[in-house]
Amino acid sequence: MILDGKAVSEKRLELLKEMIEESGLYPRLATVIVGEDPASQMYVRMKHRACERVGIGSIRIDLPADASTERVLEVIVKLNNDPDINGILVQMPLPPGVDTGRVINAVAPNKDVDGFHPCNIGRLFSGDPLFAPCTPQGIMTILEEYRIPIAGKHAVVIGRSIDVGRPMAALLLNADATVTICHSKTGDLKEEARRADILVSAVGKAKFVGPDMVKEGAAVIDVGINHDEDGKLCGDVDFEAVKDVAGAITPVPGGVGPMTIATLMENTFKAARLETCNSITAW
Ligand SMILES: Nc1nc2c(c(=O)[nH]1)N[C@@H](CN(C=O)c1ccc(C(=O)N[C@@H](CCC(=O)O)C(=O)O)cc1)CN2
DSSP: OBOOHHHHHHHHHHHHHHHHHHHTOOOEEEEEEESOOHHHHHHHHHHHHHHHHHTOEEEEEEEOTTOOHHHHHHHHHHHHTOTTOOEEEEOSSOOTTSOHHHHHHHSOGGGOTTOOSHHHHHHHHTTOOSSOOHHHHHHHHHHHHTTOOOTTOEEEEEOOOTTTHHHHHHHHHHTTOEEEEEOTTOTTHHHHHHTOSEEEEOOOOTTOBOGGGSOTTOEEEEOOOEEOTTSOEEOSBOHHHHTTTOSEEOOSSSSHHHHHHHHHHHHHHHHHHHHHHTGGGGO
């Protein structure tokens, strides 16, 4: 079975549009992009288009590639204090001259719709998430939509990044999976992967996951954004070789990517709702 992330994202965006209309709220997202990286520029454009589609207002702040960390922080502090802004997204990766950690820590946790702030990561790991990072949360939505069982299953996450691998593991754990995180120093990665009922690959290497790493019938989730030898977009999984072994598999494109954006929209609506009902004082 192909897990069609594009179709799920379309469905979720339509539902969200109705929910926003019914709420009478007008959520607002600010994006901050530093530099001219073409892929980042495209993702930010996609995010603003999605905002327009569902009824979220958005502003975009462009900074030059040579912007200092202090300049980026200045922009974030202003957005934190702007009562008209519910969500703040700083497009990643930042140029090497900008201190990513300081930037992430500067975003107000209640506006952190990317879920990268340590407070949000901490809440996620404590089993009480507020904003979970969009890519792993989007994957949970795909699994839920296709009714892939998680509780009691063995999930293996390949990759331990703070934006995907670690939060993915926390979300799966919160859903009662038994979770293994694998990384570059894992002894026998193939053997670990082969034990997975749910295998998530967030490595960033084309064709990293082959059929010999997949248990018959497993759900295989591909987070990779790579290009093959012909320059064509592809994931970490050798899709053609794995699809007949896996019970379910996400394609690239059309799998996890669109869910990242749909989840960002959902998180932004959540931020607006939380502000309205003032429940955020729990911070
Ligand atoms: N601040 C953030 N930065 C980044 C995030 C993030 O969640 N927050 N994730 C990625 C990039 N990303 C969103 O920012 C993203 C990547 C891919 C897609 C997507 O829909 N891809 C399409 C293919 C598009 C194409 O033609 O290349 C697909 O997979 O079908 C959306 C968002 C890193 N940075």
